[in-house]
Amino acid sequence: MxxxxxxxxxxxxxxxxxxxxxxxxxxxxxxxxxxxxxxxxxxxxxxxxxxxxxxxxxxxxxxxxxxxxxxxxxxxxYTLYEVQYKTGIEIVPFLPIDDSGFETYNEKLLNDVVTSKAAQNQLPRGSLMCWVMTTSIYHKTRVNAVNSTWLPRCDSSHILTNSPRFLDDQIPYHTVFNSLPESYYKLFWKTRLALLYVYQNVSSEFDWYFKADDDTYVIVDNLRKYLARFDPEKPYFIGYRLKRRMPNNGYNAGGSGYAMSRAAMRIFAEKLFHDKSLCPYHEWEDYAIARCLASMNIYPLDSRDELGRQRFLPWRPEQHFHADLTPSFLMDPIQFWGPSIFHENLVSMHHLKPDEMRLIDGLLYGVSQGIWKPQKAPNSSTSLVNSTEASPMEDTIQPPTVSF
Structure with a gap:
């Protein structure tokens, strides 16, 4: 037996x-x-x-x-599952790619969005709208840093999140993702929904729409200057080009942010959002969005400046500094590294901690412009011991108090 x-x-x-x-x-x-x-x-x-x-x-x-x-x-x-999701190809029939989000994560979710007073008071039209995608676990850290540094410099600024937790009405938030589960595999659905929401529900009257992550720092002045050379009535898609899985035209890295013209946003909202054949699911949300736009012949623009320097930095600054990048992802060859990556046309940096954002912002808009210099030198003939006048430290404009 x-x-x-x-x-x-x-x-x-x-x-x-x-x-x-x-x-x-x-x-x-x-x-x-x-x-x-x-x-x-x-x-x-x-x-x-x-x-x-x-x-x-x-x-x-x-x-x-x-x-x-x-x-x-x-x-x-599990390996087949991962390969299938990373390539978008159905390897075996019993492991189909889950695209049920087209029926689940659509505009019906936008009926329950909670919007703060600060968001409602944003300008309804203008040159540049910026929005940051985040989640409630970063409300006390990243959101505060973004909202106190670069984001308000856009004509209209918005935080798209999943909950109002830890946020007050001074933060321009929208709870667009309150019905979406937190998962890397849901990023495509979140970004897709965000693009529709900002164009359809917030405003369709901006020239440019810039999407960024909550750990991205943007030099808005340089972004405005760069976008001013393009016609927003033509479909533009501008960011840092990557080539993995799209070697011919590439796709824009989502982390360092990308700009879409009004024409490109209109095409996405009206023609691509509901069409799963033109805009299929993929777990890499930046690749998936680029693939959607490519189906309408909208391709990433070469955003390097006249000298060939990159305007958008999707990896950590020190990785770009040391040219420690993944070659298989790069559309453009590495031509600059070291101090030359911090040039006068730089637009964005990614993977920054909140305090790093504040430091960069202070150096760019504080120290470099002399905002924190003493307004008046003390009278040298007056004894500092007996004088009732303010001391040099007290007479200095102090940097903003940051609460952690």
Whole structure:
């Protein structure tokens, strides 16, 4: 008889298993001291014990093999799942790509959006609208840093999030993502919904729309200056070009932010949002959005300046500084590194901590413009000990107080 059937039979006979298995030498004392002594002295019991011990080893080996097989199947299935989502190709029919978000995460969710007073008071039209995508776990950190540095310099600034938690009415927030689960695999649905919301529900009367992450710092003055050379009535899609999976025309990195002209936003909202054949799902949201726009012949623009320097930096600044980038992702060759990446046309930096944003903002708009210089030098003929005039420190415009 096969070992597996013996294992099953013995497992179904608890009483027999109790008297013949190795466990009996532990369990028997719990029932009868006399019976335990009998088993120790009985040859048949000893033989049964040895036989059971051998069977136990066989069962353990069999179960371990089964466990290894199950584990291997799980690893293979997960690998196929990952490859399928990363390539967008259905490798096997029983692992279909989940695109149910087209029916679930659509404009119906926009009926329950909570909007703050600050958001309602933003300008309804202008040259540049900026919005930042975030979630409630960063409301006390990243959102405060973004809202106290670069974001208000846009004509209209907005925070798109999933909850009003920890936010007051001074923050221009919209709870657009309150019905979307937090997951990397949901980023496409979030970005897709955000693009529709800002154009359809906030305003369609801006020349340019700039999307950024909550750990991105944007030099808005340089962004305005750069975008001013283009016609917003033509469909433009501008950012840092990557080529992974789109080697011909590339796609714009989402982290360092990208700008879309009014014409491009109109095409997305009116023609692409509802069409899953033109705008299919992919877990890389920046790649997926670029693929949507490419279906309407809207491709990323080469955003380098006249010297070939990048305006948008999607990796950490030190990675660009040391040219420590992933070559397989790069559309444009690395031509500049070191201090030259911090040039006069730089627009954005990514993967920054809140305090790094404040530091950069203070250096750009504080120290470099002399905002924190003393307004009046103290009278040298007056004794500082007996004088009632303000000291040089007190007479200095202090930097804004930052609450953590």
């Amino acid at each position: 096969a070992t597996s059937s013996i294992c099953r039979r013995r497992s179904l006979s608890p009483r027999r298993h109790l008297t013949t298995s190795p466990a009996s030498f532990i369990l028997l004392p719990l029932f009868s001291k006399k019976r335990t002594m009998w088993c120790y002295q009985n040859d048949r019991c000893k033989d049964n014990f040895k036989k059971s011990f051998r069977l136990l080893k066989g069962c353990a080996s069999e179960r371990l093999s089964a466990l290894v097989v199950v584990l291997l199947l799980a690893i293979v299935s």
